[in-house]
Amino acid sequence: MPVNMINDADGSPRVILSEPTGSTAEVLLYGGQVVSWKNERREELLFVTKKALWKPSKAVRGGIPIYFPQFANFGPLERHGFARNRLWSLDPSPSPLSPANNQSTVDLILRCTEDDLKAWPHRFELRLRISLSAGKLTLIPRVRNTDNKAFSFTFALRNYFSVSDISLICSEVRIEGLETLDYFDNLMQRQRYTEQADAITFDGEIDRVYLSTPTKIAIIDHEKKRTFVLRKEGMGDSAVWNPWDKKAKALPDMGDEDFKIMLCVDSAAIETPVTLKPLEEWKGRQELSAVSSSYCSGQLDPRKVLHGFS
Template structure:
């Protein structure tokens, strides 16, 4: 296992994790042992700060959405993070295929969001797994609240051939209908148009099933009770300058999130979330997959 820091052609630093089975991870990339990319990256992604990068797993803090004077989905995804030499109270990582990052409030941040904080993120790579542990500590002298999301941008073969299982029967807020609340009626979520929903009180495991690639992503999460499902489809994709017109066909965002009920921290309190992404090979080409096997059969 190893961790190294390299600089790309634009001079931006990148942290690369590798593990013995052959998989690797960067902040915007996760590849399996066959070197297949598992995360989506826009063909028109902008790699020049302070523009956010459309792809990978952006960290949305201190808000998810477009509220008040803060930029959409908060400012954390637009900032340079530093290596964290003191991940307390987490024990120092014993894995060489792990990295601890930290983002502290700056004077610029305090102008738009006047709360002092420390945002930490541990990233760990294992065979077939990518684990992220986000933490937020209130370093202010008064309480504050925030919403949060890990925007998982998955690379899929064809959005029309993908289904999500684990969100059936749940209530959701539809962002395409002024956040009106509905109850999911389908046995599984499939895609034939734009979707932008916040599913509420979701289970700890969600399956994203890609029929054509015979691959299932399993999303496990804790401390983030909501899940956002987003695909812009063709019309919206053409309106986004940093997304290729056809990119929507090979992308799907399923986010671990805390949105409906903001997280409240007293001074010097810390919130912790946990997310694990894994892949499971499937032998079927189409049709139903027993969701109990996907959601509960892989511990």
């Protein structure tokens, strides 16, 4: 399936994936970051702010940035680690592809630099396979310890979903699959709570890390008649984030009103860091799919979304 490499106006390399039904994905080599995922109707499924800084030195606000080897400020490194602020390469020796029809794939790799070793003294290889097929975007990260000593890391794929206006009183954007779970609330000094709601809805800033989450989570958007289904393996936690109005205005690379039309639901390994011995490898997997739904008319019960997909 078609995989094209282009250079942006400033010379930054970008990979374009496409498949026969018409859906596309775009990946920056800077940060190994997916910055667009469009369905066959050319509707953008991921959020990217119009104030994004499209130049190396800072990750683009939106899409799917990669947080490694540290999530947030849970360690000594720069916020969310350095992987999202490094130039990746096409992987010259990717693992063999399993047979797949009508799938477009690119394999990327990030190796540590001498500067990285000064901040985080561990040698590693971080690989990322990005595959696009009809209605589905799959990311498979792998971290290999190429050092002579063990190390630990935390990891996240931050998914900026494009949603209808969640600031409206009548908004029916909701997350299902995280109810009854424990979470760390980063707005409350990372205190631990238990989710009491039947589903997560939004009326203000949210910054939480849900723990021991299921392999499937649904992000339901009644207004757009769309449900995102997030399936994940090897990443037991899920962060949920929206800055709301005050925090959005304080972020220089985010529009004042952008918080209304985005929602982050991550696949992550945070509470229990991953530890690798020399030559060991960790592998995760995230599969995003977008399905049409019309909950109000009863065409799709969102609760069945969590159980009805294999």
